[in-house]
Amino acid sequence: xxxKFATLALGLAVGLAGIxxxxxxxxxxxxxxxxxxxxxxxxxxxTGLAGFGVPDxxxxxxxxxxxxxxxxxxxIFNDPTKARFTPLAAKDRFTALQSxxxxxxxxxxxxxxxxxxxxxxxxxxxxxxxxxxxxxRKKLGVASAKELxxxxxxxxxxxxxELNLADYFRANNMKYEVVAFATSDETFKAYDTGRCDAxxxxxxxxxxERLRASAPDDHIVLPEIISKEPLxxxxxxGDAQWADVVKWTHNVLLTAEELGVTKANVDQMLKxxxxxxxxxxxxxxxFGESIGLTKDWAVRIIxxxxxxxEIFDRNVGEGSRxxxxxxxxxxxxxxxxxxxxxxx
Amino acid sequence: MSSIVRAPEPARASFVNDPRVRGIAYQVxxxxxxxxxxxxxxxxxxxxLRAAKIxxxxxxxxxxxGFDVSQTLIPYSASSTxxxxxxxxxxxxLLVAAIGVVLATILGFLIGxxxxxxxxxxxxAATVYVxxxxxxxxxxxxxxxxxxxxxxxxxxxNSVTVGTSFFLNNRGLFMPKPVLAEDVWMVGAALxxxxxxxxxxxxxxxxxxxxxxxxxxxxxxxxxxxLGLPLLVWAALALATTNPISxxxxxxxxxxxxxxxxxxxxxxxxxLGLTIYTAAFIAEIVRAGILAVSRGQTEASHALGLRxxxxxxxxxxxxxxxxxIPPLTSQYLNLTKNSSLAVVIGYPDLVQVFMGTVLNxxxxxxxxxxxxxxxxxxxxxATASFMNWYNARKALVER
Numbered sequence: 001x002x003x004k005f006a007t008l009a010l011g012l013a014v015g016l017a018g019i020x021x022x023x024x025x026x027x028x029x030x031x032x033x034x035x036x037x038x039x040x041x042x043x044x045x046x047t048g049l050a051g052f053g054v055p056d057x058x059x060x061x062x063x064x065x066x067x068x069x070x071x072x073x074x075x076i077f078n079d080p081t082k083a084r085f086t087p088l089a090a091k092d093r094f095t096a097l098q099s100x101x102x103x104x105x106x107x108x109x110x111x112x113x114x115x116x117x118x119x120x121x122x123x124x125x126x127x128x129x130x131x132x133x134x135x136x137r138k139k140l141g142v143a144s145a146k147e148l149x150x151x152x153x154x155x156x157x158x159x160x161x162e163l164n165l166a167d168y169f170r171a172n173n174m175k176y177e178v179v180a181f182a183t184s185d186e187t188f189k190a191y192d193t194g195r196c197d198a199x200x201x202x203x204x205x206x207x208x209e210r211l212r213a214s215a216p217d218d219h220i221v222l223p224e225i226i227s228k229e230p231l232x233x234x235x236x237x238g239d240a241q242w243a244d245v246v247k248w249t250h251n252v253l254l255t256a257e258e259l260g261v262t263k264a265n266v267d268q269m270l271k272x273x274x275x276x277x278x279x280x281x282x283x284x285x286x287f288g289e290s291i292g293l294t295k296d297w298a299v300r301i302i303x304x305x306x307x308x309x310e311i312f313d314r315n316v317g318e319g320s321r322x323x324x325x326x327x328x329x330x331x332x333x334x335x336x337x338x339x340x341x342x343x344x
Numbered sequence: 345m346s347s348i349v350r351a352p353e354p355a356r357a358s359f360v361n362d363p364r365v366r367g368i369a370y371q372v373x374x375x376x377x378x379x380x381x382x383x384x385x386x387x388x389x390x391x392x393l394r395a396a397k398i399x400x401x402x403x404x405x406x407x408x409x410g411f412d413v414s415q416t417l418i419p420y421s422a423s424s425t426x427x428x429x430x431x432x433x434x435x436x437x438l439l440v441a442a443i444g445v446v447l448a449t450i451l452g453f454l455i456g457x458x459x460x461x462x463x464x465x466x467x468x469a470a471t472v473y474v475x476x477x478x479x480x481x482x483x484x485x486x487x488x489x490x491x492x493x494x495x496x497x498x499x500x501x502n503s504v505t506v507g508t509s510f511f512l513n514n515r516g517l518f519m520p521k522p523v524l525a526e527d528v529w530m531v532g533a534a535l536x537x538x539x540x541x542x543x544x545x546x547x548x549x550x551x552x553x554x555x556x557x558x559x560x561x562x563x564x565x566x567x568x569x570x571l572g573l574p575l576l577v578w579a580a581l582a583l584a585t586t587n588p589i590s591x592x593x594x595x596x597x598x599x600x601x602x603x604x605x606x607x608x609x610x611x612x613x614x615x616l617g618l619t620i621y622t623a624a625f626i627a628e629i630v631r632a633g634i635l636a637v638s639r640g641q642t643e644a645s646h647a648l649g650l651r652x653x654x655x656x657x658x659x660x661x662x663x664x665x666x667x668x669i670p671p672l673t674s675q676y677l678n679l680t681k682n683s684s685l686a687v688v689i690g691y692p693d694l695v696q697v698f699m700g701t702v703l704n705x706x707x708x709x710x711x712x713x714x715x716x717x718x719x720x721x722x723x724x725x726a727t728a729s730f731m732n733w734y735n736a737r738k739a740l741v742e743r
Contacts, residue, residue: 158703163705237396
C-alpha cells in the first residue's frame with residue numbers, strides 16, 4: 001500500500017513539475033543566453049524560395065534571409081555556420097516562433113500591425129521592401145492585372161497575399177476563383193500544371209518561382225504591384241535584449257554598406273580614422289557589450305557574411321540568377337528606402 | 345424489547361483496510377489529480393498567452409475574415425466572418441465525407457464480391473486492385489489523382505463539350521444550375537409524397553410475399569412513384585403557369601466559363617482518392633464477412649431454387665452484415681478523418697480553411713486546434729453511434 005501511494009505521489013510530482021517547467025520555459029526572458037548555452041541559433045526559414053531561403057541537394061542553405069540568420073549567428077558565436085534552419089510553411093511559421101521551436105523567424109514575412117500586436121511577435125526591421133504582383137501565361141494575352149476579371153488564381157494560404165488578393169478584386173469590382181495551397185511548392189506546381197490562369201505572390205517571389213517553371217519564357221509578370229510588403233525578421237515579444245540583437249544586426253549590415261566596409265576590407269577598415277567606422281567596428285565605444293555581445297560583434301558579422309549590398313547582390317541581385325534590381329532596397333542616398341539607424 | 349438476541353457483528357476490520365472505502369478513496373484521488381492537472385494546464389496556458397501578448401478567446405470568430413474560398417456551399421465572401429469561414433470549411437468536409445462514404449461502400453462491396461467470383465480474371469483483377477491500392481500511402485494517391493485529373497483535362501479554351509450545356513476542362517465540370525421559382529414547393533411536396541407512397545408499397549409487398557409467396561414489382565413501382573409523381577407535378581405547373589425550375593447555363597467568358605454550377609477538380613480528386621483507397625479496405629471486410637457465412641447456407645439456398653444473385657442478396661449478405669458492420673464503421677471514420685489530407689491539393693476543407701488560413705491570420709492556435717478537434721470528434725462519434733445502432737438492429741437476436 002505504501003508503495004502504491006508512493007507511485008501516485010511520484011506521478012503527481014512529475015506531472016506538476018512538467019507543468020511548472022512548461023511555464024518557466026514559455027516566459028523565458030533570456031533568449032540570447034539560451035542560444036549561447038545550446039551553442040547554435042535556430043532560424044525559421046522558407047521551405048524553398050530561391051534567393052531568400054532554399055536548401056541545395058547537400059542541405060546547404062542559401063539566400064538573403066538565410067544570410068541574415070548567419071549574420072546574427074556570427075554576431076553571437078563569431079561563426080556564421082552556427083545557424084540551423086527549420087523550413088516552415090507560411091501557415092506554420094508564427095506558431096513555430098510563438099512556441100519557441102525557432103529563435104528568430106527570417107522568412108520573407110510581411111510586417112503588419114495585427115502580426116506585430118496580436119500574435120505575440122516583434123518585427124525588428126525591414127530587410128526587403130516588396131510588393132505583391134501577378135504572373136500569367138503569355139499566350140493569354142493579358143497585359144494588366146485589371147484584365148484578370150473571372151480568372152482563377154493560385155496562392156499560398158496563410159499569407160498577406162491571400163488577403164491583398166481579396167481586397168484588390170473587391171476594390172476593382174472583379175470576380176475571381178482562388179485556389180489556396182499550404183506550401184509555395186504546391187501552389188506553383190498547380191499553376192504550372194494549368195490549374196490557374198494567374199499565380200500571385202510578392203514580386204521577388206514571382207521572379208524566383210518563374211525559374212522553376214517548365215518553360216520560364218512562357219510566363220510574364222504583370223506590371224501592377226497591388227500592395228506594400230515590408231519583409232523582415234521577427235522575434236517573440238517580451239525579450240527586448242534579443243529583439244535588439246536582431247534589430248541592430250540589420251542596422252550594422254546597412255551601415256557597413258553605407259560606409260563601404262566589406263567582407264574583404266573589414267580588417268583594413270579597423271585602422272580607419274573615420275569616427276563612424278570606428279564606432280561601427282567597435283574600435284571606439286562598446287556598443288556590442290550593451291546588447292550582451294562583444295565589442296567586435298560588427299566585425300564578426302561583416303567577416304561572416306559581408307554587408308547588406310554584398311548579401312543582396314549574391315542572393316537576389318546581379319550576382320545571382322534572379323537579377324533583381326536594387327530598386328526600393330537601394331540605400332537611402334542611392335534612391336532607395338534602406339536607411340539605418342545610426343550606431344552611436 | 346425484542347427477545348431475539350442478535351449475533352454479534354463480526355469485528356470490523358480497520359477502516360483503512362476496508363476494500364470498498366479504499367477503492368473509493370483511490371478514485372477520488374485520481375479524479376482530483378486529473379481535474380487538477382487539466383485546470384493547471386489551462387490556467388498556465390492562459391497566463392503564458394497573456395505574458396507573451398498573444399490574443400486569446402473566441403471573439404475572433406466574429407471578426408471579418410478578409411480572404412476568399414473557392415468552393416462554398418453557403419453564401420460567403422471576404423467580408424464574412426471567421427465563424428462563417430469555419431462553417432464553409434465544415435460543410436466542405438461533410439460534403440466530401442458523405443460522397444466518399446457512399447461511393448466507397450458501393451465500390452468496396454463490388455470489389456469484395458468480385459474477389460470471390462468464380463471467374464478467374466474478375467477475381468484476379470479484384471485481388472490486384474486491393475493489393476496495389478491499400479499498400480500505397482493515401483497522400484501519394486491524392487497527389488496522383490490531382491495531377492492526373494489536371495493533366496488529362498484540356499484548358500478552358502478547348503473545353504470538352506457534352507451536349508450544349510455541359511463543359512469539362514481543367515477548372516472543373518460546368519453544368520446548368522437549377523434556379524427555383526417560388527411555387528417549386530409543390531414539386532418538393534410531390535417528391536415527399538412519392539417517397540412515402542413507395543415506402544408504404546414496399547412494406548405491403550413484403551407482407552404480401554410473406555403471406556402468399558407472390559412477389560410484387562417493387563423496383564418499378566418505387567421508380568414510378570419517386571420520379572414520376574414530381575415530374576408530373578412539374579409538367580402540370582409548367583403548362584398551367586410558368587416553369588418552376590429554370591436553368592442558369594454556363595457561358596464562355598474571357599478566361600473560363602461563367603455562371604452555371606461548377607464541380608471543382610480538387611473535389612473530384614479528393615473524392616476519387618478517398619473512395620478508391622477506402623474501397624480497397626471495405627472490399628477485404630466484405631470478403632471476410634461473406635466467407636464467414638457457412639457454405640451450407642449457399643448450398644441450402646441453391647437447393648431451394650434461389651438463383652445466384654438472390655442467394656447473395658437474400659441469404660449470404662444479410663448474415664455477412666453482422667461481421668461486416670463493426671469494421672466498416674472504422675473505415676467510415678477513417679475516410680472522414682483522412683479527408684483532412686485535402687490540404688495538399690487545395691480543397692478548402694475544415695483543416696485547410698480553419699487550421700490553415702484562419703489560424704494563421706488570427707494566430708490563435710490553441711482555439712483553432714481545439715475547435716477543429718472537437719468537430720472531428722463530434723463527426724466521428726455521431727457516425728459511430730449511428731453505425732452501432734444499425735449494428736444492434738442487424739445483430740443476431742439472442743433469446
